[in-house]
Amino acid sequence: MWKRLFRRITPETFKNRILLAFLLFLLAPIALLVVxxxxxxxxxxxxxxxxxxxxxxxGIKDGFVDLMSxxxxxxxxxxxxxxxxxxxxKPEQFDPIxxxxxxxxxxxxxxNSFFLTGATVYYTLLDFxxxxxxxxxxxxxxxxxxxxNEAWVQALQSKGGERYKWNPNDDNVVIRERTVSNKMLSLYELLRDDALKxxxxxxxxxxxxxxxxxATKGRQDEGTYFLLDSSGRTMFESAPGxxxxxxxxxGLMGSTAEEPSSSIVDGRDRTLYTFSRVDELDxxxxxxxxxxxxxxxxxxQKQRFFVGFGAILLLFVLLTYFISSTITVPLKLFQRKMESSVKANLKVKLPxxxxxxxxxxxxxxxxxxxxxxLLLERLQLEERQKQFVRFQVLLAQMNPHFLLNTLNTIKSIALDKDEDEIYEIxxxxxxILETTLNTEVDLILLKDxxxxxxxxxxxxxxxxxxGIQxxxxxxxxxxxxxxxxFCLQPLVENSLLHGFGQSLKDGRIEIAASSRNSLLYLDVTDNGIGVERAKEKKITRKRKSIxxxxxxxxxxxxxxxxxTGLTLESTDDGTRVSMHLPLLLSKPYRKEDDIDGNPMARFDRRG
Structure with missing residues (x-):
């Protein structure tokens, strides 16, 4: 029943539904809320x-109380x-001046130390x-x-009298050139030494x-400020008249101490009065x-709002109706074309x-x-490449494993017969063979x-x-x-083969590592014959060079x-190969104690 009623009162088309929803759920609530x-x-x-x-x-009162403090x-x-x-x-011990x-x-x-707040304090001292x-x-x-004989001194002299006393209506005894105020707020105090004398x-x-x-300077645009005494008489005002x-x-006189600050509206001239009681001044x-x-x-603001809101509202209704009318038909057509493309296994594009x-x-x-x-093609190609590489790895591991086992046998024989040189080789x-056979690891430590x-x-x-160092x-x-x-070892091999030609002369190969801007820089430099002369000689090798x-x-x-990057260049006395790659540190790391287990413990080594 409710479903049939809902269908009857709602439009059939999408654009009319949007318009109705906008009027009922946006326009009407906004109008009521604005009112x-x-x-x-x-x-x-x-x-x-x-x-x-x-x-x-x-804030003004707190500033004044701080001044009194x-x-x-x-x-x-x-x-x-x-x-x-x-x-x-002991005034007699000093010259009067x-x-x-x-x-x-x-x-x-x-x-100078305290009173930087703008108010002036005047001091009067009477000794005995x-x-x-x-x-x-x-x-x-x-x-x-x-x-x-003045009243303030007499009050301090009386037995049982107060040691401190404030007087908000003290006479101004200062010369008129310094101040034109009629009254001052004075603190009367009896000064005592450490023995309370x-x-x-x-x-x-x-x-x-x-x-x-x-305190009220610069605030005249916000209103007029008054200072009233305990009887309600105006003592000062920020705006004359x-x-x-x-x-x-x-109303102020009828306020209680429990309500030190409040506001009163004068309904006749539509004026807001706000007051705050200052107990220190009464x-x-x-x-x-x-x-x-x-x-x-x-x-x-109300007039501007209604004019602007009405104009925007009218424009929004018209645009909503127009946009909803122009988008529904193309969307339906687009939906049908997408269904056709999906049925064709994504081989057909939309016009x-x-x-x-x-x-x-x-x-x-x-x-x-x-x-x-394109992604499907790449996945298929990568899958074929992985299968091919996996097959090649299986084939390549056969001979190195046999060679490694044979090498271990030779090492055992050399150890038994005290052939140290053969054992070290x-x-x-x-x-080298163990590193080659470990196909599961692509990255190793620089020290390895x-x-x-x-x-x-x-x-x-x-x-x-x-004699190459x-x-x-x-x-x-x-x-x-x-x-x-094996990103540095082949470069060292190239230096030996092309830079020095496996000659018996002395030479030098330097390997340097540094880091800048989250990148690791590796340089392999030799003092061989250089790039150009090496190309001229083209040393013949039985296998393809790495x-x-x-x-x-x-x-x-x-x-x-x-x-990443890798460059080859000639130097004044040889060749330099430089590469840079992202800096990846294996942390935490520990310092090797065994000098033989750490090749960098001996900074320079002869090969």
Whole structure:
């Protein structure tokens, strides 16, 4: 029943189904969501603005509290300063000018060390010997007896009185050229020595009107900032002429200590007020932001959104209908052609017709058929080659195995008859044959290849008695690099046959290994007759020479598309063959202790 109903209410064609699905599952939900979101936008923006304003006010307040903490630390530094203590307790030991200079220098050093926040702190010290010290020029002359009778000193002198006391409404006693503030925030403190014995009265005054101006500087575009006292009276404002509504002030006064920061909306002029209580000043920081500007941007965004969304929506509907109409027919035709090609065992290609994605899809399908057929041909060819190579290997292993067994017999006879030279030749030839018979390994360690070269040179020396030396330049780590087996020994053989012609003269062959940019570089250099003269002589051999081309093919077969190369060039006194291949280190490796088991332990060796 439900299935029949679904079929009745849904269109038959693919393009109409896409259009219906788009209208029902995309257009309608988006329209409803947009309407709901715009209804919630003003509320969300208001909440975000309130949270941002609270964060800004808290940041300003935290900066002021940090400044007050630094002022308290100033008193601690003054108490712990031995020079200041001696100056205050024993003023008669110092010249008056020198004493005054010492105290003022101390004030200056503390000011330079701590108060880099922009606010200015003014210091006043009274010792118990009739001396007054300040870091500022006072409005009137400083008379010790009058200062001692002021309320702040009397409060510190009273028994049971507080040692610290903050006054947010202290009078400004600084000369008007330095500050125009009427009130200051002052810390009154009784300074004591290490024995907790009082030695001076201190007053640290902060010009917090100056601090307020600097803290709100550059933020006028975000709104207007106010500093209110405990009664709600405006002390400072960042924009002249701005005021806080009386109803808002009443709301601030009714806030509790559990809610030190909050926001209030004035519904009459659509203004957002955010406040943060400053307990240290017994007042409030207030930020005033007109909501009309914020909501004006929202209305502009709403208009732009609906216009753009409507245009894009209409265009998308038309394009969807058109694209779905133009793609369904070619897809059906393409499907039938693909089925025909599959039935023909991928031997038939599709005609490249149409345009756009259909043409690209057709070409990709035809290219895939070509690649599959080429891959099948390669697999068949490689399978035939593997069968042929496997057969040749089986045939080639027959004679070397017989030869190796015979060689072991000769070695045993030579050992029994103390024929050391014959025994050494048999050992060297045996190492070469064992490596040849191990067809399962294509890569061997560089140090093992050097063992093969030494074995070969031992045989050649016994055979021809030449005085050719072979030298190695290979560091310890590169001895464990993996290289194709018999990639260096044939080059040494070519040097003997073509470079020296198996002559009895002395010669030198150098084998060097180095690494650069993840590549292993191998060089075989001799001081023979050179490439050109060797071509002129063309030494006749009974078997085909193992040439450079064979080694190149071996490198290509083993490393395939990886970076490899082999070059042959003449030098001033001989020939150099160079090759490079990927650097493959067998790790971890260990250092050989046996010098005879490690051919590189003897850096230069005679062949």
């Amino acid at each position: 709901y979101n715009f209804k919630e936008t003003e509320r969300v923006l208001q909440d975000n603005a309130s949270a941002k304003n609270i964060e800004q006010l808290e 630094l002022v308290m630390k100033t008193g601690l530094l003054l108490e712990q300063d031995s020079t200041l203590l001696s100056t205050m307790t 020198e004493r005054k200079k010492k105290v003022e220098n101390k004030f200056a050093s503390i000011e 010997h009739g001396n007054v010290y300040t870091s500022y020029i006072p409005k009137s002359a400083l008379i010790y007896d009058e200062l001692k 009082p030695f001076a009265y201190a007053r640290f005054s902060i010009d917090y009107e100056e601090w307020f101006d600097r 701005e005021t806080v509504d009386e109803t808002i002030v009443a 007042g409030y920081l207030v930020k005033k932001v007109p909501l009309s500007l914020l909501f004006m941007e929202v209305h502009k 490249e017709q149409g345009r756009g994605e259909i043409l690209a899809l057709t070409r990709s399908f035809n290219s895939m058929i070509d690649d599959i057929n 048999c050992v060297s030839l045996g190492k 290849e050097i063992v093969l070269i030494d074995s070969y040179m031992n045989i050649q020396k016994a055979r021809f008695g030449h 072979i030298h190695y330049d290979v560091n310890e780590e590169l001895q464990y690099a993996l290289i194709p087996k 040439g450079i081309q064979n080694i190149k093919e071996s490198l290509e077969l083993i490393f395939k598309n990886q970076s």
